[in-house]
Amino acid sequence: MATQRPGTGYDILQRFKAGLAHVWQAGHQQLYRELDRMRGDGLLTCETVPQAERPDRKVYHLTAAGREVLETWLAEPLAASPVRQPLFAKFFAWEHWPADARRQELAALREQLRERLETYAAIERASFADPQALTPAQRAPLHTLRLGQRLTETWLEWIEEVMEEGESS
Known part of the structure; x- marks a missing residue:
């Protein structure tokens, strides 16, 4: 999703809802916390785009370090998750x-x-x-x-x- 194209938090949330929401729960606040954390870790950059009569848009871009972390994670096998119900x-x-x-x-x-x-x-x-x-x-x-x-x-x-x-x- 984040690798598809840059986007605002709202854009990323909409992509998430269309692609993953049926198997993974994440709310609006959680998404923004993760975006802030990832930006702080140097995995994303954030470009502020001014808008007339609306709040500025924050457009997130995956950095080279972010792509590297993603590629490493994708290459590592995942263990089966326990069912927590x-x-x-x-x-x-x-x-x-x-x-x-x-x-x-x-x-x-x-x-x-x-x-x-x-x-x-x-x-x-x-x-x-x-x-x-x-x-x-x-x-x-x-x-x-x-x-x-x-x-x-x-x-x-x-x-x-x-x-x-x-x-x-």
């Missing part, structure tokens, strides 16, 4: 988890996941209507989108199983 902790206290609260929480999560699938479908229609017409680099975010879809579908199946079992016990 607070909901799982509630399962270890199942006998103390009120049945009504459990049903409500799982039903709400099920609805959120269904909405997420709808969002993913909208992203796919808007950005990847004809994947074969895209270059491999342009198609790469589609792979993360599809993984997000599959993980969400798996979560939905799991919740349905838990809810079904909870009703029968």
